[in-house]
Amino acid sequence: MKPEPLAYRVPDACAALGIGRTLLYRLIAEGKIEARAIAGRTIIPAASVNAFLAALPNAPITKSAT
Template identity: 50%
Template sequence: MTIEVPKLAYSVKEAVHASSLKKSTIYNYIAAGKLETRRVGGRTIIPAASLMKLLQGEAA
């Protein structure tokens, strides 16, 4: 039996795939402050909650 754990954060590439947005669009939202990012171990990650807020139209 496999337990599927929901993602807590996405890489930019994963966020592109999950949202169907273009990579440039993701970066534009990041630059505009509408999509949160974190740097962890040299990687840029996007918290899942921030991506969900953006897609639901709740981003700042």
């Protein structure tokens, strides 16, 4: 079994969150997601992604009209 990553590269963080690069960088600029630099690359700590998701409000679940 593959271990969970400690950090994501930008494309991987976008894929994990289901968002685009522009929104990811906006969230970083707003301080909602942390970013680090290593060897000229931006990485996103997995803990920051998890904390961001945990802080989001629950989506309302509606009953289908079928």
